Amino acid sequence: MKPVRITLTVNGIKRELDVMPNESLLHVLRDRLHIISVKGNCFRGECGICTVLMNGRPVKSCQVLAPEADGSEIVTLEGLVKNGEPSLVQKAFLEEFGYQCGFCTSAFVLLGEWIINNIPNPTEEQIKEVLNAVVCRCTGYQQIIKAIMKAAQWKREGKS
Amino acid sequence: MSVGNTRKESAVVLWREYFPRYEYFKVSSLEEALKLKAEYGENAYIGAGFTCLTRRMRAGKIFPKYIIDIKGVEELKKIESNGDEIFIGSAVTFHELKANSLIAEHLPALRDAALGYGDLELSYRATIGGNIGNASPQADSAAPLLVYRARVVLKSLSGERELPLEEFIVGVNKTAIKPDEIITGFRIPHPPAGSKSGYLKFKRSAEDRAVVGIAALVANIKEPSQRTVRLAYVSIAKTPVYLREAEEIFKKDEPINKLINEAVEAAQSKYDMPVGKRGIDLRATKEYRLHLIKIGTKALLKKLIEGVEVL
């Protein structure tokens, strides 16, 4: 098994990395690039805690092979902050208390980001459908749903 | 610290952080993939969405020496109809199945299965080829494909062959694929004109696999001798079940509710899913699954025949 060279654009920064074929994208992001908002939990595609946006779509990074991600564009929670300003979804999570221990929060914020970019006027049902992918063991999901509704509304109103 | 035998044999597995050691190939043509398969045979695993492969590697169940990633092969991503048959490429994802208009129009049961599959994140990656290639007793797409009489298209450097899905899946995670073959897709005859079909899935949570899954297709229901009723089940036996008996049962000139009861009994007699310590699926008892077969079959057929939602 030989290392392979891959190119990843992570949060807008292009990087070339030598990775082993048997690493996961999760491992590359967290243990090689030290992006610690991305966390491993079940390692089998069930909990969604390892969610990142890959080419604009949410995926479970524990199930992506590192070489598979070659050439892709990755966004993690860190990438949502622009010039020190949290994103709309992040602000809405703060206002609506969409977190408790915070373990799942990065994953839900990324799902929220995907929702407000792809469903301009999401219903509660549509949001629930997407949130199915991630498990929160603390808050219950109500505040998370409210936060995403609020962020979508802000976006429609042109707030930044 | 020594670990006793009982512990080793129980379900406690240490999940590996790393996958086993393999070489990874991303191919862009079928030709390339077939060549690698011809050279490396069963040491080479095809991967598409990797939602199952990664799990089985981490659990220490399989140790691929080579992985061939086919999701970049365009011809495996087609969904097309030639008027008689619909072809679905093996690398088509559940997300694409949900969104495709041919599927929505002609194969609604498959669309139901795609809608009920996993979650958004998984559906972007998981493929229909992987769902069947994995041969899990719970594979959602298997039940619709069985009632639609799908044939699995297999290719190797030496040529192409087709197998009915029923003959392709032979056991838990076992298929009739040869070491040098790849599933290129599925050929599905257009369902009979005027037929209705659907898939009903019982599950515990959003992303859960089927506790019981039922697909049905009905046509010409008023005329007993012309009647077509097909039923298929997943997660009731070690392989998906096509209920051949149903075809004959519904040809009888008897009250439809009586025939439905007969079909339910026939389906229940197929139950073969060891649960318990060495079982393959611990999520439901035998009694519960038999119950779901009963209420599910009735509800689905009522919906297709009379258009009434009972569940």
Ligand SMILES: Cc1cc2nc3c(=O)[nH]c(=O)nc-3n(C[C@H](O)[C@H](O)[C@H](O)COP(=O)(O)OP(=O)(O)OC[C@H]3O[C@@H](n4cnc5c(N)ncnc54)[C@H](O)[C@@H]3O)c2cc1C
């Ligand atoms: C959290 C979670 C929830 C899930 N929920 C469901 C569910 O609701 N319903 C369900 O049915 N399944 C479910 N699954 C199982 C899995 O996602 C599906 O079986 C999926 O369709 C597998 O497709 P894949 O492309 O990811 O396969 P892969 O993991 O890439 O491959 C699976 C197997 O098929 C073989 N294979 C793949 N493509 C080919 C090919 N073209 N030719 C030959 N062999 C091939 C591979 O070698 C491998 O052995 C779930 C999995 C997870 C992790």
Ligand code: FES
């Ligand atoms: S760690 Fe990836 S889904 Fe749980």
Ligand code: FES
């Ligand atoms: S806030 Fe604790 S797991 Fe979601």
